[in-house]
Amino acid sequence: MTALTDTKTGRALLGAAGLLSFIALWKCAQEFEWVRRGTMPDPFLLPAALMDEFTSGRLLPAVGSSLVHYVWGLFLGSFLGFIIGMAVATSRGLDAYHAWLARILRPIPPLAWVVFAIAWFKVSHAGAAFVISIGVFWVNYFATYSAVRNVDPRFYELARAFGQGAYFKLHRSVTLPAASPGILSGLRTGVGQAWMTLIAAELLGVPGMGQEMNSAAGVGAYEAVVIYMLAISLVYTISDWLFSFAEERILQWRPS
Amino acid sequence: MAPVLSVDRVSLRFPGADQPILKDFSLTVERGAFIAIVGGSGVGKSTLLRAIAGLLQPDQGEVTLDSAERPGQRRRAIVFQDGRLMPWRTLRSNVEYGLEGLSLPAGERTARVTEVLRLTGLEELADRYPHQLSGGQVQRGGIARALAVKPDVLLMDEPFSAVDALTRTSLQDELTQIWQASGAAVVFVTHDIAEAAFLADRVVVLSGQPAGIAFDKPVPVERPRKRDTPELGRFSDAVAAAL
Known part of the structure; x- marks a missing residue:
């Protein structure tokens, strides 16, 4: 059977x-x-709520606005997290230089920065992107740092033996590819982490899906809140799928 | 013949160790010769090889190579015990690695890679990743990568110790041909006495702490050699006695 x-x-x-x-x-x-x-909320009223959000012209602009925050925050945070993680992991001097600063700043939750985001950028796309990028930054910084630190030192010996021991040659030919699985898994974690901070940041006032959720809840339209929750889930699933597709391409050398 | 490689009164101590691993150690290798270095584990064979390769800096003394560095060439190349192909590169790209720092025209680079892949019997496997290769194929890849830079001295660190006995025998036969075709001198570190005697022109035994030369004699057997030649057996016994 x-x-x-x-x-x-x-x-x-x-x-x-x-x-x-x-x-x-x-x-x-x-x-x-x-x-x-x-x-x-009544699950049977969700289709009607979806139609309502869609035809009233609230849903798509909210999704679009959230995506703008998301893409910018994710891009900036990932890029800076990767570059700085790479730099401090490959230089003992920089590592020691930044160690105390990182220890102090790291425990501050990204949302604590919302206060400054609003003070500096007002309630704007830039403010939301700023808050998101902070969360994404730390995820990528740590993923890159530990992936680089865990590169098998035998490959560094190999690189020196074959005349590739200079800083850029060494890290381009060994560190980057050897650390790429760890770096990519950091990027992927960031893709999810960005959504968490994004919605929280928007709940605090920046236009987007978080804000629409907040205002729907304010008038008791809980079906609409669920619609936004499902929209978040859908967009996240699509971005994670796109990412895993790219990751598979890049890491095709790994035994499956 | 003039030596291509001289190790001159080299001393080397690892940080934190109370005894140096090498002290006033000297050795010369003739151009195109095949030298096997035999010794127990931890005696300093690999350390000596790394000092020759320029991967470890001696505290005193020096390693000199008596050859001018020609463009498109590295004077020394090393083959590691674990093969050490980069898992993210195809075999072809691994073999090309040592050429990337040399200013070679693209055509010449491709030709070199093709040539050494053919010499090591790996042409068909060139586009595979290391995890798709057997242990013996990985070792051949490591040898091809070293040969691609046309070294005057080929350094080999127990290259066949991690492969099965059958593969080891065929790799030894192939290495003899490859060495004769390449014209490079080989310094071959091993703990396998029979392997040393079969492959080398001259066998050097390291022993003691710090390491000294306990035995240094040419192998009195003409090439091509057969493994069951009685002279090889007698020579191996003499080497074993010195260990």
């Missing part, structure tokens, strides 16, 4: 069943008022 989990269709059936039972449970919670009346 073959178990249900042995076939693709079987696993898909199980997945669909899990999803449906969640919706049923949710509907019960709403129907039998397990929480305060009016605060539990």
Whole structure:
């Protein structure tokens, strides 16, 4: 006898069943008022809520605005995190020079910077991108730093033996490719981390999906809140998928 | 014949060690000769080889190469025990690695890579990644990479110790041909006495702390050699006695 989990269709059936039972449970919670009346969205009203958000012209601009923050914050944070992580991991001097500073700044949660984001950039795209980039920066900084530190030193010996021991030759021919799996996994973590900070930053006032969620909640339109939550999930899934596709291309040398 | 390589009163101590691993150590290698260095583990064979390769700086004494550095060439090249191909490069690209710092025209570079891949029997596998190669193929790749830079001295650090016995035998036969074709001098470090006797013109035994030369004699057997020649056996016994 073959178990249900042995076939693709079987696993898909199980997945669909899990999803449906969640919706049923949710509907019960709403129907039998397990929480305060009016605060539990009705899952059956979601399609209507989606149409409403879409036709009222709120959904797409909010998604677009969030994507602008997201792309800029992600790009800046990843780029700086990678460059600085690389520089301090490959230079003992820089490593010691920045060590105390990093120890002090690192524990500050990105959202704590919202105060300055608003003070410096007002409520703007730049402010949101700034806050996002801080979270993404640390993720990439640490991923790059530890990946570079863990490069097998035997490859450095090889590089010196074959005349590639100068700083740029060494790190281009050994460090970058050898550390690339770790660096890429940092980038990928950043792709997810950016969404977390993004929505939180927008809840504090910058236009985007977070702000739309906040204002919908303010008038008790919890179905609309769920629509934005699902939109976030969808956009994240797409970006993660795109990323994993690129990663697979770059790391094709690895044994699968 | 004039020596191509001279190790002159070299002393080397690792930081924190109370005894130097090499002290006033001297050795010369003739142009085109095949020297095997034999010794127990930890005696300093690999250290000596790394000092010759320029990867370790002696505290005293010097390593001199008596040859002018020609363009498009490195005077020394090393083959590591673990093969050490870069897993992110294809075999072809690994073999090309040593040529990347040399100013060679692109055509010449490709020709060199093709030539050494053919010499080591790897042409068909050139586009594979290291994880798709066997242990013996990885070692051949390491040898091809070293040969590509046309070295005067080829340094080999127990290159066949990590492969199975059958592969080792065929690699030894191939190495003899490759060495004769290349004209390079070979310094071959091993702990396998029979391997040293079969391959080398001259066998040097290292022993003691700091390491000294306990035995240094030419192998009295003409080439091409057969493994079961009685003279090789007698010579191996003499080497073993010195260890």
